Amino acid sequence: MTDLRPTQPPAGDPETPACGSRREFLGTAVATVAMALTGCGQVSKEEFLQHNFRELSKDELKTIIARLEHEYEEKYHKAVKVGNEPPLPGVIFGYALDLSRCIGCRRCVHACVKENNQSRDPQIQWIRVLQMDKEEGVDIQHAEQYYNPEEVPQESHFYMPVQCQQCKRPPCVKVCPVGATWKEKDGIVVVDYNWCIGCRYCMAACPYGARHFNWGEPHIDSADVNPVTHYLGNRPRPKGVVEKCTFCIQRTRKGLYPACVEICPTGSRKFGNLLDAKSEIRQVLESKRVFKFKEDLNTQPTFFYFYGV
Amino acid sequence: MNIRVPNKTLMGPREGRRASEARNARRRVAGTTRDERDAASRRPPAFARRDEAGQALRGVRSLEQRTTLPCGPFLAVHPAWLHRGLVGVLLGTLSPIQFAGLALLLLTATAFAGPPVKPTESSAPEGIQVPKPPFSEGIFPCSSCHDGKSMKVDTRRRELGMHAEIQEILHHGPNRWCLDCHDAQNRDRLHLASGEPVAFTASYLLCGQCHGDKLRDWRVGIHGKRTGSWNGQKQYLLCVNCHNPHSPHFKPLKPMPPPTRPEYIKMAKGGVR
Numbered sequence: 001m002t003d004l005r006p007t008q009p010p011a012g013d014p015e016t017p018a019c020g021s022r023r024e025f026l027g028t029a030v031a032t033v034a035m036a037l038t039g040c041g042q043v044s045k046e047e048f049l050q051h052n053f054r055e056l057s058k059d060e061l062k063t064i065i066a067r068l069e070h071e072y073e074e075k076y077h078k079a080v081k082v083g084n085e086p087p088l089p090g091v092i093f094g095y096a097l098d099l100s101r102c103i104g105c106r107r108c109v110h111a112c113v114k115e116n117n118q119s120r121d122p123q124i125q126w127i128r129v130l131q132m133d134k135e136e137g138v139d140i141q142h143a144e145q146y147y148n149p150e151e152v153p154q155e156s157h158f159y160m161p162v163q164c165q166q167c168k169r170p171p172c173v174k175v176c177p178v179g180a181t182w183k184e185k186d187g188i189v190v191v192d193y194n195w196c197i198g199c200r201y202c203m204a205a206c207p208y209g210a211r212h213f214n215w216g217e218p219h220i221d222s223a224d225v226n227p228v229t230h231y232l233g234n235r236p237r238p239k240g241v242v243e244k245c246t247f248c249i250q251r252t253r254k255g256l257y258p259a260c261v262e263i264c265p266t267g268s269r270k271f272g273n274l275l276d277a278k279s280e281i282r283q284v285l286e287s288k289r290v291f292k293f294k295e296d297l298n299t300q301p302t303f304f305y306f307y308g309v
Numbered sequence: 310m311n312i313r314v315p316n317k318t319l320m321g322p323r324e325g326r327r328a329s330e331a332r333n334a335r336r337r338v339a340g341t342t343r344d345e346r347d348a349a350s351r352r353p354p355a356f357a358r359r360d361e362a363g364q365a366l367r368g369v370r371s372l373e374q375r376t377t378l379p380c381g382p383f384l385a386v387h388p389a390w391l392h393r394g395l396v397g398v399l400l401g402t403l404s405p406i407q408f409a410g411l412a413l414l415l416l417t418a419t420a421f422a423g424p425p426v427k428p429t430e431s432s433a434p435e436g437i438q439v440p441k442p443p444f445s446e447g448i449f450p451c452s453s454c455h456d457g458k459s460m461k462v463d464t465r466r467r468e469l470g471m472h473a474e475i476q477e478i479l480h481h482g483p484n485r486w487c488l489d490c491h492d493a494q495n496r497d498r499l500h501l502a503s504g505e506p507v508a509f510t511a512s513y514l515l516c517g518q519c520h521g522d523k524l525r526d527w528r529v530g531i532h533g534k535r536t537g538s539w540n541g542q543k544q545y546l547l548c549v550n551c552h553n554p555h556s557p558h559f560k561p562l563k564p565m566p567p568p569t570r571p572e573y574i575k576m577a578k579g580g581v582r
Contacts, residue, residue, distance in 0.1 A: 105563075123569045145567070151564075261536075265534075267546070308526065308531060
């Protein structure tokens with residue numbers, strides 16, 4: 001994660017390392033030179049030399065998490081736990097949203113912001129609720145996301161929340177030049193914020209507008225920071241990386257429902273294991289009229305929309 | 310001509326080996342083969358059934374399906390035990406001391422036994438975990454006023470002197486009257502169209518008489534809201550947690566603030582564009 005902004009001159013030599021071996025010496029030398037060239041004095045040597053999440057050994061991951069937790073504690077003055085729960089075996093997550101019940105109250109949007117430590121300023125929101133015309137049907141041309149009446153639902157309108165569709169063939173993963181984003185075994189598309197270079201190809205590739213870029217240094221009041229986080233999910237992000245919905249990976253891998261499901265006052269949001277025939281999501285898929293958003297693009301979302309009536 | 314062959318011999322001579330094996334497999338699943346029954350009668354039932362109780366957490370399990378007699382939280386008595394004990398005495402295989410011990414055990418069990426099925430406040434008869442119905446403050450139990458003594462039961466349709474707040478909003482189909490759902494004899498209960506009483510915690514049975522499709526969807530988790538754990542214990546909201554039973558249409562809400570338009574998003578300190 002390099003920052004190309006020439007803010008400060010390189011802060012001289014970083015702390016002199018204990019050059020035990022040739023490998024360590026070369027690593028440090030390269031890091032020093034690279035940092036001097038790119039001018040990113042804020043990134044520590046360890047962070048600069050860190051590998052992709054999928055290549056980390058258990059010990060490396062442990063030290064990285066300890067470092068992150070320390071950084072967060074310094075920044076937010078409270079203990080932030082960074083988890084790395086692996087995918088549960090025999091689980092592929094699926095999500096269904098009842099278009100006939102959603103009233104567009106945006107409770108989910110704000111619960112998501114709170115749960116997932118999204119930047120309040122500049123504002124980032126992973127869920128976008130589209131207000132659509134009943135006469136037009138699901139048509140992005142007639143969608144409005146800035147609606148703000150006294151009461152919802154409004155006459156002759158329906159509401160369609162859009163978030164990451166956790167595609168089976170994710171175009172965002174395909175275009176990533178560095179492999180900083182990938183699909184986990186349980187179907188969640190995740191981002192390694194420490195590996196992302198901020199090229200935003202994935203944002204261009206995503207047909208759902210589900211990825212968001214940290215243009216500025218994300219700001220969250222330390223009182224609002226959710227201290228229960230996941231490495232690939234809601235841990236506070238640095239500037240210059242892309243982030244997205246992870247089905248609340250820090251909750252769902254522990255067996256909890258995502259925050260948006262828990263908050264929805266109309267019960268429009270359904271979540272469960274696609275491989276469990278008794279789960280709510282399977283019942284929906286088997287007995288309701290279901291569609292996938294932009295199905296023609298063959299992204300094969302595991303996020304479904306249905307009509308419950 | 311169609312000749313019907315009576316299918317009364319379960320172990321018919323014409324039955325192939327594979328068919329009987331399949332049947333045995335089915336029985337084994339149901340736990341009703343002779344071996345299974347013997348095994349069940351030998352092992353302590355309280356532990357034997359625990360794994361099943363774990364499974365039952367997930368789903369709906371009716372009372373008829375219970376194989377242990379409900380005897381309070383301390384002991385579950387398996388029918389096979391009773392059977393064994395009596396047979397043991399009859400055949401003389403149990404010594405009188407053993408029998409006395411067994412009798413003591415059973416007596417203790419009955420002493421702890423409550424009423425046959427005592428659903429807790431929050432659990433409905435089908436084993437579905439539901440929250441408390443959203444009663445207005447101080448209105449429940451209804452029998453604190455409607456005790457049948459100080460107030461005589463009057464089943465005539467009329468304007469009530471009380472409960473104006475309900476009468477004003479009552480908007481649940483045409484010609485609705487309190488005693489269509491509330492029970493006149495026991496005011497702390499509701500009743501179905503058949504007259505069968507229903508607890509307030511199981512009011513979904515009442516709603517399901519007309520809204521059967523919704524009840525069907527609610528049972529499998531399509532309609533309504535569940536919270537808790539997607540792979541474990543779930544809380545189901547009752548119909549009345551979202552729909553006021555006297556005026557069931559879902560009420561409009563004030564939306565939370567809309568997103569900021571991109572042109573108004575301020576860059577945090579140090580931000581560049």
